[in-house]
Amino acid sequence: xxxSIIIESLPPLLxxxxxxxxxxxxxVVFALILGFFTALARISKIKLLKAVSSxxxxxxxxxxxxxxxxxxxxxxxxxxIELNPIPSGVLALSLNAGAYLSExxxxxxxxxxxxxxxxxxxxxxxxxxxxxxxxxxQSIRIAIPTLSNTYIILIKDTSLVSVITVTELxxxxxxxxxxxxxxxxxxxxxxxxxxxxxxxxxxxxxxxEKRTSRHVV
Amino acid sequence: xxxxxxxNIKKSFDENVVLKDINLSVGKSEVVVxxxxxxxxxxxxxRCITFLEEPDKGVIRLGENEVTAGNQPNKQRKATxxxxxxxxxxxxxxxxxxxxxxxxxxxxxGPIVIKKxxxxxxxxxxxxxxxxxxxxxxxxxxxxxxxxxQQQRVAIARALSMEPMVMLYDEPTSALDPELVREVLxxxxxxxxxxxxxVVVTHEMGFAKDVADRVIFMDDGxxxxxxxxxxxxNNPKEERTKQxxxxxxxx
Numbered sequence: 229x230x231x232s233i234i235i236e237s238l239p240p241l242l243x244x245x246x247x248x249x250x251x252x253x254x255x256v257v258f259a260l261i262l263g264f265f266t267a268l269a270r271i272s273k274i275k276l277l278k279a280v281s282s283x284x285x286x287x288x289x290x291x292x293x294x295x296x297x298x299x300x301x302x303x304x305x306x307x308x309i310e311l312n313p314i315p316s317g318v319l320a321l322s323l324n325a326g327a328y329l330s331e332x333x334x335x336x337x338x339x340x341x342x343x344x345x346x347x348x349x350x351x352x353x354x355x356x357x358x359x360x361x362x363x364x365x366q367s368i369r370i371a372i373p374t375l376s377n378t379y380i381i382l383i384k385d386t387s388l389v390s391v392i393t394v395t396e397l398x399x400x401x402x403x404x405x406x407x408x409x410x411x412x413x414x415x416x417x418x419x420x421x422x423x424x425x426x427x428x429x430x431x432x433x434x435x436x437e438k439r440t441s442r443h444v445v
Numbered sequence: 446x447x448x449x450x451x452x453n454i455k456k457s458f459d460e461n462v463v464l465k466d467i468n469l470s471v472g473k474s475e476v477v478v479x480x481x482x483x484x485x486x487x488x489x490x491x492r493c494i495t496f497l498e499e500p501d502k503g504v505i506r507l508g509e510n511e512v513t514a515g516n517q518p519n520k521q522r523k524a525t526x527x528x529x530x531x532x533x534x535x536x537x538x539x540x541x542x543x544x545x546x547x548x549x550x551x552x553x554x555g556p557i558v559i560k561k562x563x564x565x566x567x568x569x570x571x572x573x574x575x576x577x578x579x580x581x582x583x584x585x586x587x588x589x590x591x592x593x594x595q596q597q598r599v600a601i602a603r604a605l606s607m608e609p610m611v612m613l614y615d616e617p618t619s620a621l622d623p624e625l626v627r628e629v630l631x632x633x634x635x636x637x638x639x640x641x642x643x644v645v646v647t648h649e650m651g652f653a654k655d656v657a658d659r660v661i662f663m664d665d666g667x668x669x670x671x672x673x674x675x676x677x678x679n680n681p682k683e684e685r686t687k688q689x690x691x692x693x694x695x696x
Contacts, residue, residue, distance in 0.1 A: 349497075352531030366544065
């Protein structure tokens with residue numbers, strides 16, 4: 229293994245790692261918002277909201293992410309919706325992760341003891357007040373482990389947007405290999421960088437989980 | 446006219462008829478204890494008073510708020526039910542404290558969120574209430590750090606924080622270890638002495654004898670018999686009441 233190649237290729241790979249992290253962070257923020265409201269729609273009593281959210285979840289969990297990326301980047305221009313590679317990637321990742329996160333949120337909301345809602349409304353709270361003040365703070369704690377899991381998968385899934393020319397970590401590695409002909413070295417460095425990023429977020433999210441559950445036996 | 450007035454309350458769960466045409470009036474400062482075998486409908490009746498369970502038929506009046514059962518939900522009706530609930534302190538068998546908030550925060554929650562009271566005032570009030578139930582030294586504890594008896598006393602303080610006209614207790618000591626029952630009953634007794642109107646579903650005969658102005662015996666969805674605790678315990682008229690008292694006595 230040639231160390232000079234590692235040292236030379238490290239700066240561009242690190243830059244690409246930043247792109248990967250940004251893709252993951254921006255997508256997860258959209259996915260959290262989308263997943264949250266989709267979960268509320270799924271448990272609502274309004275049939276239309278229920279139906280729309282169920283169809284959305286079914287489509288995005290039931291098809292490969294790579295196909296979703298192709299439909300958005302290569303397919304949509306045919307009906308005059310043209311998005312650049314990065315927005316296309318973020319859109320696909322957000323929609324995909326949002327479908328999974330909504331199921332986590334839904335399960336977490338339903339996991340809160342029904343006595344909590346009863347206690348809140350029996351005092352005279354509205355449904356909205358009870359949700360905001362009592363149910364959601366508890367369901368977020370319950371949801372954190374599965375949210376973490378989805379986020380870790382999302383970080384890895386960012387590598388798929390390399391196929392639509394986003395120069396994230398995997399695409400950058402491939403470009404460097406085209407010049408250096410050192411696939412083993414470069415791909416191993418890329419793998420190590422993914423590992424570092426994921427381990428960092430795992431530790432952070434573990435701490436968050438411990439912090440939020442410190443009052444609960 | 447009573448402060449609580451229930452007229453012709455009926456409730457079924459699927460095929461199972463739980464309440465068959467219940468009429469009940471509770472006067473101001475009256476303490477009513479409801480007893481009966483499990484499945485007799487006593488908890489359902491209590492839950493119907495605050496619409497935690499929606500009755501199929503009947504009219505429920507609490508103070509000035511009157512709600513007819515079975516009507517389509519609309520804004521006005523929902524608001525009336527909320528107002529009715531604000532005037533009712535409900536104490537659950539399983540306490541149902543908010544686990545993510547301290548004892549103090551649990552008691553501040555209603556006044557701040559529902560009554561829009563400012564934080565300092567709500568805090569002062571919560572401190573006074575927790576002191577009253579004997580938990581001045583446990584205010585900053587989370588529910589998981591408190592014993593069952595302490596949690597139930599916090600729950601009573603939380604219910605009182607809304608300054609309710611009546612307190613409803615749904616088997617408040619049934620989930621407690623025997624040695625913790627007394628501290629909760631003492632708090633309830635003190636409240637009764639202060640003139641709080643209370644409806645209590647419980648198996649605690651001693652409490653009924655000491656505190657109840659009226660004991661109601663329910664079975665199979667109807668009020669079988671009612672009277673003073675003296676009358677019910679020493680001289681029950683109905684066969685079902687006698688049988689129940691015998692069964693409870695043998696425990």
